[in-house]
Amino acid sequence: MYTFLAGIALLVIGYFTYGKFVEKIFGVKEERATPAYVNNDGVDYVPMSTSKNSLIQLLNIAGTGPVFGPIMGALYGPVAFIWIVVGCIFAGAVHDYLTGMISIRNKGAHLPELASKFLGKVMKHVVNAFAVLLLLLVGTVFVSTPAALLNVLMNGKIALGIIIAAIFLYYILATLLPVDKIIGRLYPYFGALLVISAVGVGIGLVATGAPIPELSFQNFHPANAPIFPLIFFTITCGALSGFHATQTPIISRTTQKEAQGRKIFYGMMIAEGIIAMIWAAAAMSLFDGYNGLNDLLAAGGPGAIVSAVSTKMMGAIGGTLAVLGVVVLPITSGDTAFRSARMIIAEYLNIAQKKFSSRLWIAIPLFAISVVLTQIDFNILWRYFSWANQATAVIALFVGAMYLYIARKNYWISLVPGSFMLVMVITYILNAQIGFGLPMNVAWIGGFVGAAVLIALFFRAAAKARANNLPLEVDVSDWNQVA
Template identity: 65%
Template structure:
């Protein structure tokens, strides 16, 4: 219990200390007009207040990741707490803040356009592929996961197929309609539901004196699955998630002032980490490694969610908590498809003012996602995890390059970028879904790839900074935003 409570305290302190330092280092300025004001179009660029944006951002990024991931990560034991706490403060929240704020400085641009600008034109195509793969996988995973939870608390005639169709209909509406019509109106209420359910379970753990294990660096996974690199892929949302880099630009287009960025981007990542801590602690307190592993193999993370909720809060409270969990994936799946629509529109230079143009992009995505719902969830999750953390790696390299070219302290972004490069490279070299190499060779290969990319980073920054002024390369000249430049009738 001491480890759990102390971890929550460290997360809060991290927001007020390291988060404030990151904000000062970035030099957010309220006098700079944001894209929500300069590019207002009534569809994607719509000014909204900080409180509203914060709850929308939380729901955008929070999916089932900060619940399912920590539940599966609980198999490793309390060492998972370290990754959630320090990963969130020094990697995840920095990642979210930088992607959100750099997007604001570049007209609300998405990650592929930012990668092209700061890492080279060839990267735009690579990142487009990564981002779209990730978003479609997220949208698909976040249809199947809530559908299973909904069926578990509804009458027998409500089948998974019926629920899946209903969720897809909602996704289509949320993807196509202006951001303030569904997302802007429903998300604040959904956000409160999420927070209430998490606080209810966390409060119950503390009040009951639940037997949450104390910190140990020992790997307690019953199948002896290695911590590196798998723990850092299993727990992504709640510590560090590339999916957030695809979501932050949605809110960068609705943020009114740069000074609101720490609350919206850094703060909501810390809030997500608190949610992840609660669910990891709950899983560890109610199950040992063997029983948790057996339940995960039998019913998946959704079965653990149901048992944790009803055990800690009773039948009624547990059902309300499950509803709060259901809200999470649905409210990330819709913005995943919305973000994919905007990325494709930017890439193909298709204006989004007319709903017909939005339909032209959105409908093929939903057809692909519907087909993917027939694929085994565990297989989808493996590909999602790797694509997710690879996207985070790219976003951190973008952030490091932006800071370096601005002659600012780039180490807060560079160090996690290097770490995640080693993690994702090692995984894809070793995993059966990748190259299937022997583990030691895969680690050596991952470190070599990291060293080569780090060398390229320093070489590239030195070359670009040579001859530049004391403020560095002018990195804040906005990326041309195709959506904003589309004719009014487009």
């Protein structure tokens, strides 16, 4: 219990200390106009309040990651707490803040455009393909998981296929309609449900004196699966997630002032970390150790854990509300995943999105591909999603490091976590069955060597960009109103 409570406290302290430190390094410009006003088009660029943006951002980035990931990460024991806390404060929240703020400074640009500007034009094409693939995987995964949870919640009274069709219909509407019509109106209420459900489970854990294990580096996994690097790909959204880099530009286009960025971007990642801590603690403490947890996961997946935890902690009615809160997570990330994919493709092809028809012909192929992907085994989709997710996070962190390097500011706050995860990303794909299947010792060597080469190339490109005075931001006076 002490480790759990200390972790929660550290996350909160991290927001007020390291979050403020990161904000100071970046340098907020209070007087600078934001894309929400300069490019207001009534569709994607719409000014919204800080509280509304914060709740929407939390729902956009959360998905099932801070619930399902920590539940599966609990199989490794309390070491999961370390990655959630350290990863969230020094990697995930930094990643989200820099991505959001750099996007604000560059007309609300998405990650592919930022990668093109700061890492080279070739990266624009690479990251475009990578980002759209990731978003399609996210959207597809976040159709399957909430549908399965709803099916369990309703005791199978409504066919799974009908639930999936209903979720797809909602996604289509949320993808095509202006951001303030569905997302802006419903998300604050969904956000409240999410927070209430997580807080309810957290209070239940403390009030009942749940036997949450204390800090230990012992590997609880009986198959002796290596904690490193697997823990970083099991727990993603609760600590660091490249998916967030695809979501923050949605809110960078609706943020009223730069000073709101720390609460919206850094703060909501901290909130996600707290949610991840609660679900990891619940999974570790309520099922008689590893064997009980593993048996229930094998029988019903993470959804069964969510249902069991919610009922134990909050009773039948409260438990149902808690499950609904978890159902909201993937749905409210799936719709913005498709929305982000539409915006990225439109940006790449330079197609204005004010006309409904322009949005429609981009969205239809996306949903058609997603329907096909739902036929693939979920576990395979999840593994590819996890790797693509963290690889995207590395790209975003290197974009942040390049921005700060050119600005002659402390770029280490982004380069250190980016370099660390670069080693993990390369090592994982070299060792994993979905990758090259090399022995772990060989994969580690390849991870360090590959990362060293890419970091050297980064410094070479960074020095050149600084020497050429690469502009860090778009001059507001030169911004064109969106047609």
